[in-house]
Amino acid sequence: MRKLLPGIILLIFLSACAPKQAALPILGNREPITKTVDGKTVTDTAYATIPDFKFVNQYADTITAKNLNGKIYVADFFFTTCPSICPVMHRNMLNVYKEFKDDDNFRIISHTIDPKYDTIPVLKRYADKMGITGNSWWLLHGNKGDTYNIAKSYLQTVQEKNPAGQFIHDGFFILIDKQKRIRGTYEGTDPKEVEKLIADIKILKAEPEQAASK
Amino acid sequence: MKLKLISGILLLIIVFAVSCQSDKQVEFNRYYSGGSAIYQAHCENCHGAKGEGLQALIPPLTDSIYLKNNKASLSCYIKKGLKGKIIIHEREFEGEMPVDDLAPIEIAKVLTYVTNSFGNKMGTIDLQRVQADLEKCR
Numbered sequence: 001m002r003k004l005l006p007g008i009i010l011l012i013f014l015s016a017c018a019p020k021q022a023a024l025p026i027l028g029n030r031e032p033i034t035k036t037v038d039g040k041t042v043t044d045t046a047y048a049t050i051p052d053f054k055f056v057n058q059y060a061d062t063i064t065a066k067n068l069n070g071k072i073y074v075a076d077f078f079f080t081t082c083p084s085i086c087p088v089m090h091r092n093m094l095n096v097y098k099e100f101k102d103d104d105n106f107r108i109i110s111h112t113i114d115p116k117y118d119t120i121p122v123l124k125r126y127a128d129k130m131g132i133t134g135n136s137w138w139l140l141h142g143n144k145g146d147t148y149n150i151a152k153s154y155l156q157t158v159q160e161k162n163p164a165g166q167f168i169h170d171g172f173f174i175l176i177d178k179q180k181r182i183r184g185t186y187e188g189t190d191p192k193e194v195e196k197l198i199a200d201i202k203i204l205k206a207e208p209e210q211a212a213s214k
Numbered sequence: 215m216k217l218k219l220i221s222g223i224l225l226l227i228i229v230f231a232v233s234c235q236s237d238k239q240v241e242f243n244r245y246y247s248g249g250s251a252i253y254q255a256h257c258e259n260c261h262g263a264k265g266e267g268l269q270a271l272i273p274p275l276t277d278s279i280y281l282k283n284n285k286a287s288l289s290c291y292i293k294k295g296l297k298g299k300i301i302i303h304e305r306e307f308e309g310e311m312p313v314d315d316l317a318p319i320e321i322a323k324v325l326t327y328v329t330n331s332f333g334n335k336m337g338t339i340d341l342q343r344v345q346a347d348l349e350k351c352r
Contacts (some may be wrong), residue, residue, distance in 0.1 A: 083312045087260040129270040
């Protein structure tokens with residue numbers, strides 16, 4: 001027992017020093033808001049949030065921001081005939097899907113930037129071939145202008161066509177919390193970044209503010 | 215002194231070993247390593263780093279029997295793209311592989327890489343063979 005004691009003490013010290021899980025940052029524009037509370041002037045911070053939207057998913061169900069209330073979600077932009085980065089992105093996104101598909105408070109939304117070709121039946125077929133079932137991963141179809149506008153609020157740039165006639169888009173996965181704030185951006189083509197995304201989703205889920213909000 | 219002698223002999227052996235590689239092997243290595251870079255740039259996004267494909271959307275490149283049976287058409291598949299139903303590993307795929315206008319030498323290199331990676335082993339597909347196959351493209 002005597003011999004064990006120093007070891008035990010060391011263990012206690014070590015466990016006390018274990019680094020605390022870092023909280024995720026809140027990204028995007030922020031503005032100070034000055035309010036008067038109980039006669040005192042208080043300055044608060046307003047964070048950028050994802051505005052309301054209306055799109056249709058692969059099951060032809062209308063999806064608005066309300067459908068994502070109380071959910072942590074990941075968003076990205078793609079199109080089904082994309083020859084370059086989309087297959088890599090969705091190969092990686094599949095890992096996110098598999099990890100969280102049984103969690104009803106989590107969603108993945110993928111906006112098509114080519115709504116003319118990617119009609120709802122095309123999106124459904126894509127989902128089937130990807131092996132996506134249920135409601136945890138929505139492929140969203142919408143008016144092109146709406147999609148390109150919402151991309152901006154996710155800090156993404158989408159261009160219709162480059163001189164070679166191809167769509168250009170960022171390959172990022174954007175992590176959104178239950179308050180619709182941006183909490184992380186991840187290079188969707190990099191498996192290591194996507195591993196970090198999965199880890200960050202777990203951290204985010206454990207945040208008291210997230211766990212409490214419905 | 216002894217050490218110098220031993221290391222000298224060792225060096226000699228290595229030089230011999232390298233130069234003893236048959237011409238065929240050297241040619242294969244050239245094609246294969248060049249093909250690996252071309253694969254990364256032109257194929258890997260869709261077909262994956264391990265040739266695993268993507269679910270039921272993009273076929274894997276691991277079906278050695280398919281590759282053997284279609285060896286003479288592989289060059290055309292790259293040059294002209296591939297459309298319609300194909301059966302890979304007894305699974306049906308129906309999509310479209312876009313055209314990739316690679317030079318014949320690049321096609322030869324990348325085919326040598328693909329047909330000798332991911333569990334495939336078909337030897338070198340050289341430039342002469344690719345040029346002959348390309349002439350028969352439909």
